[in-house]
Every structure is written in structure tokens, then in C-alpha cells.
Amino acid sequence: MLTHFTFLDAGIVGFYLLLTIIAGLAVRKYVGKVEHYLVAGREMNLYLGIASLAATEFGIVTCMYTAQNGFKMGFAGATPGILQTIAMLVVGITGFCIKPLRDAGVMTIPELFERRFGPTVRWLAGVVIVLGGLLNMGVFLRTGGEFLLLTAGFNPEAFAQSYKLEIMMTILLVIVALYTVLGGMLSVLVTDFLQFIIMSLSMLVVTVLIFIKIGWSPLVEAVQKHHGPAGFNPFLMERGWEFVLFNLCLQFAVVLTWQAVIQRILSAKSTKTGKQIYIHTSFFFTARFLIPGLWGIAALATLTPEQIGGNTLYAMPKFLSIFIPTGLMGILIAGMLAADMSTDSAYMLTWGGVIYNDILAPFRKKKQWTEEKGVLINRFIVACIGLFLLFYGLWYPLKGNLWDYLGVTGTIYLSSMSVLLIACCYWKDANSWGAIGAILCGAIFPIGFLVLQQLPATSEWAQHIGPYKSGLASYLISGVAMVIGSLLKKYTVLNNTAGVNS
Amino acid sequence: MKIFWLLVAIFCIVWYFSMTFYVGIRGFFDIQEMLRALKSDKHQLYSTREDNQS
Numbered sequence: 001m002l003t004h005f006t007f008l009d010a011g012i013v014g015f016y017l018l019l020t021i022i023a024g025l026a027v028r029k030y031v032g033k034v035e036h037y038l039v040a041g042r043e044m045n046l047y048l049g050i051a052s053l054a055a056t057e058f059g060i061v062t063c064m065y066t067a068q069n070g071f072k073m074g075f076a077g078a079t080p081g082i083l084q085t086i087a088m089l090v091v092g093i094t095g096f097c098i099k100p101l102r103d104a105g106v107m108t109i110p111e112l113f114e115r116r117f118g119p120t121v122r123w124l125a126g127v128v129i130v131l132g133g134l135l136n137m138g139v140f141l142r143t144g145g146e147f148l149l150l151t152a153g154f155n156p157e158a159f160a161q162s163y164k165l166e167i168m169m170t171i172l173l174v175i176v177a178l179y180t181v182l183g184g185m186l187s188v189l190v191t192d193f194l195q196f197i198i199m200s201l202s203m204l205v206v207t208v209l210i211f212i213k214i215g216w217s218p219l220v221e222a223v224q225k226h227h228g229p230a231g232f233n234p235f236l237m238e239r240g241w242e243f244v245l246f247n248l249c250l251q252f253a254v255v256l257t258w259q260a261v262i263q264r265i266l267s268a269k270s271t272k273t274g275k276q277i278y279i280h281t282s283f284f285f286t287a288r289f290l291i292p293g294l295w296g297i298a299a300l301a302t303l304t305p306e307q308i309g310g311n312t313l314y315a316m317p318k319f320l321s322i323f324i325p326t327g328l329m330g331i332l333i334a335g336m337l338a339a340d341m342s343t344d345s346a347y348m349l350t351w352g353g354v355i356y357n358d359i360l361a362p363f364r365k366k367k368q369w370t371e372e373k374g375v376l377i378n379r380f381i382v383a384c385i386g387l388f389l390l391f392y393g394l395w396y397p398l399k400g401n402l403w404d405y406l407g408v409t410g411t412i413y414l415s416s417m418s419v420l421l422i423a424c425c426y427w428k429d430a431n432s433w434g435a436i437g438a439i440l441c442g443a444i445f446p447i448g449f450l451v452l453q454q455l456p457a458t459s460e461w462a463q464h465i466g467p468y469k470s471g472l473a474s475y476l477i478s479g480v481a482m483v484i485g486s487l488l489k490k491y492t493v494l495n496n497t498a499g500v501n502s
Numbered sequence: 503m504k505i506f507w508l509l510v511a512i513f514c515i516v517w518y519f520s521m522t523f524y525v526g527i528r529g530f531f532d533i534q535e536m537l538r539a540l541k542s543d544k545h546q547l548y549s550t551r552e553d554n555q556s
Contacts, residue, residue, distance in 0.1 A: 030540040041539065041540050041543055044532070044536060045535060046532070047525045047528035048532035051526075078510075186536075189533070193533060196522075196525070204519055204522070216508060216511075220504055229503075283517055284521070286510065287517070290514050294511065
């Protein structure tokens, strides 16, 4: 077992965990009503918003797949980050969709949909969001645990025999759940701030160390040797145009409708603050892809194929386990723990908020719940999500490809929700038939593609279509369903009215 | 393209470092302000409730 993780590093990690628990629990006394719990009473200002958004949107899973992009695609793998920066800037400057959303004073996106499309669409959108979000998040815990073990120099397979990975990640989840359940968005914001600083410092230190110890030229040479010009220009990659177009759609959809991102807009003090959070955080999304991407490229430049093994996802953590010296290893592990904990806590609260606000909305209408009861039910829901993550994400072994899995769960939700939000804000003829059609088509198409991919008889055909074309088609078909459904209802209603009048 | 990525990487590190430092300071004051506002909001909530009960 080769490890640079010593007692000094363990001490750093322990100190960080203690600090997080104290900060997270200290603010729980400020929670008085549901609005405090879910959107921090809409008192979040610009800089806290920037820290929270950055910390939430960078978890260990993000670090793993962006590093894998760097390893497998070179610098071109950071293209989705640049596209997300563009999307955030455009949306932040223009206020496209986020302005009407924040002005509406809602706590979730489906709540806005109800005003335009009715309660059925609100409920259906809530179910799709929670389903996609929870299944997506289900794999975070195990992947995070594997990263931590590999970076610390342990072998996850050997650990699996003794269930130490499960025990370690269970303890981590209990800590996160404890302060999220009690303090809601307030605890999430305060711990996010702390975690943003620790995570950012550790990422910067590691990257500067790579520049000093390895240098820029070996990184460029490694990309040139393994990927050629396509490693620098995404349009030269195989299916390069499809890759760029699909990611452009995906990143705009994420910026507009990913509930964890949108919750920062909804918690902001004002619409102007929300827009500024987007503008000021936009470049972080390039850093989010490029910095771990550089770590992946450093693994490509320094590790032998024997050291990497069969799984390219593990290349970056294996590189870090050899490269990072004692002392700094503790800071890195604390930083990555911070990244993972901030993502887990924010996501638990986000999906919990949708369950309470939208899926349980019909039950609240019969009899108004008191603020105390609302906070209590929210706490119970977040605790249940924690339990779900524990059993589904950690103790249930995932079968198949991780990225296919993440792709399905993400696209099911993002394609239809982005179409619904744009139509809701800017198309006066949009109605419930179109909305339901868009939700169903947005969900059916990506699932259908994966089923075709899994079946031996159709897998070759699915391979020919490719994931990017199917993803693009999902956005397109969702939009077409919205238009056809809405027009169909409009003309049916018009015909019926004309029939009654005549 | 190699120069492009070098410039993006350098800008990325400089920008990220500056943002961490700046947000680290200003964010702390944001937290103080947020907690002050929530404290008064909570007091208001309880005093309204007491008024209603009496």
C-alpha cells in the first residue's frame, strides 16, 4: 500500500470536519418558518451566493468526470466548461427566464408552472425533477468514497471486503444530514462558504504544484502525443460538432433549470442579486472543467498504462496519490471532502424542497399546515433522502456504465423542464397539453435510447446514432411536443367554443 | 490553440485565486448580514403570534 496520507493529514481532515459541524449546527436556531428553511428567507447576498453556487456545483463526481475528460480528450475536454460560462453570462446579463422566475417569488420551478399550466403539470414536473435528481445523486456517495480511498493510496477493492468504504461514507453522510436536517438552507449556505474556501485553496495549490513540478510543456506534449490536434480543438474530435452542440443545449438547460442552481437565484435578496451571482460565477464553470482536466492531463503525462489500469476514471486519483506530498494530502482530502459535502447537503435540500413544495402541494391545499409543521415535515423529508442515498447509492451496487446512467437521469429532466420554463415565460399560447407532452417526450426518448443500447439486437444501431444525437433529439422532440400539444388544445377549445356558440 | 489553452489556464488560476480571496472576505460579512436579518424576522414572527394569541 503506497500512501502519503499520515497522522498529520488525518488531523487536518478531522479539524475541518469539526469546524463544519460546529458552523452547520450553530445557525439552526435562526430557522423559524419554511421560507427560512428552504430559501434562507431570501436574504442571501451576492458573495455568499457566489460561494454557495460554486461549492454546490463542484463535487467529487464533478472532479472525477472532468479529470477523465482531460485524460481522454485533452484540453478539448474542458469545452463544456467554456460553454457553461457562455450560458451563465448570457442568462445572467439578459435575465432570460431567471428574471420572471425570481420576480414570481416562487420557491421551486414547478410552483411557477402551476400558475400557467395548472396543478397537474406542477405535480408531474415535481415528480420528474425529483426522480431525475435523486437517481442522478444516487451514485455520488460511492464515487466520492472511491476517490478518497484512491487518493489516500488505498485500494477500494480491498476495502470492499471489509465494508470500510461503506462505513466511512455512512459517517460522512450522517454528518452532512445532521446539519442539513436541522438548519436547512441556512446551514447549507454557511457550510458552503467554509467549504468553498477550503475546496478552492486545495484545488489551486495542487494545480500550481503541477505547473511547478511537471511544467506546461510536458502536459501539451502528452496531449499532442495521445490525441493529436483533436486534443486542443473539439471540432476536430470524432463527432466533434455533435459534442459541442449537445453540450451547448445541456449547459443552457442546466443554467436555466437545474434546481440546485436555480435555488440560489430563488434564495437571492433580489432579482438583480440573482443575475449578478450568475455573471460573477460564470468563469468558475470554466475553472471547474479545466483545473481537474489539467490533473487528468498530468496523469496522462506521468503515469504508465500499468499504473492506470483498465479504468480511466481512476487515473487522476492514482496520480494524486503519488504526486501530492504529506501535509498537502490532508489539505487536498479536506478540500475534496468539502466539495462533496457541500454538493450532498445542497442536493438533499433541493430535492427535499421540491417534494415538500410541489409533490405534497395537493395535501397542503386541503388543510393549511403551520410553519412549525412545515419545517418539521421538511426535516423529515431531508432525513428520508439521506436514508435513500445511503441504501440506494452506497449499499446497492450500481450495474453498467456510470456515465450512461448520469446521462439518462440528467436528460430525462433537463430537456423537458427547459422547454417548459421557456414556454411558460415567453410563449402566450403555451398550455397544459403542450407541457404534459413535453414532459413525457423528454423522458421517453433518452430512456428509449438506453434500452436500445442495452438490447443485443439494437445496440449496434444505437451506437451508430450516438449519445449526442439522441440527446439533441430529446431537446428537439420535447420542444415540438410543447408546440403541437399547445396548438392542439388551443384549436380544440376554439372549435368547441364555436360549436357551443353556433 | 495551444496558446489559447495556456492563456485560459493562466487566467483561470489568477481569476480563481482572486475570487477565493475576495469572496472569502465579503462572503463573511454577507453571512453576518443575513443572520441579523433572519433574527429580526424570527422575532417579528413570534411577536405577531403572541399578539394574535392575546
